[in-house]
Amino acid sequence: QVQLVQSGAEVKKPGASVKVSCKASGYSFTGYYIHWVRQAPGQGLEYMGWINPNNGDTNSAQKFQGRVTMARDTSISEVYMEVSRLTSDDTAVYFCARDSGTYSLTYWGQGTLLSVSS
């Protein structure tokens, strides 16, 4: 079965960076895009961007361009998202999700809570 398992909760100070990982299993890792979505406390879902695990191509939503970097390691079926220059507004649960070529996010990770506080 398809599984996306994310790294654990993080606490960071303003100005720092954080790297969240998402390990995929149960399918061909290079066959489907992985997307990142975040949700601030009590707020809605916010789309951040995608990575193509096959060739490493990435695309970030305009709001995150220049501050978000996505990468993958095909040898261990893992993708990563790094967010730099953190502020308190980045406090949120970060989800990775996989599409199925059906214009939607079919499978989701369990989420990674990031807290940014001085």
Place this chain on the structure above:
Amino acid sequence: SYELTQPTSLSVSPGQTASITCSGDKLDNKYCAWYQQKPGRSPVLVIYQDKKRPSGIPERFSGSNSGNTATLTISGTQAMDEADYYCQAWDTTTKVFGGGTKLTVL
């Protein structure tokens, strides 16, 4: 940037039909997906490509997309359907979410 608008909340009685709307400019030129999210849980896909149901999603969930409005319809709403629902517009350059609708079943 592209924006989607959903009602903040909706209340229905058990057994009634719940219709949650999602509005965006020429939304029917894009595919619309719907997600259900319960407190403390990851979202679950309930409708994709406007009207298709993933396996395991009950038949009472249906979707449509016409003009500027997509609609998620839950027929015979059950207590277990109480959750937040998010629409997402999807094309090659857009993958934006609506603000979400809190569905209360009482």
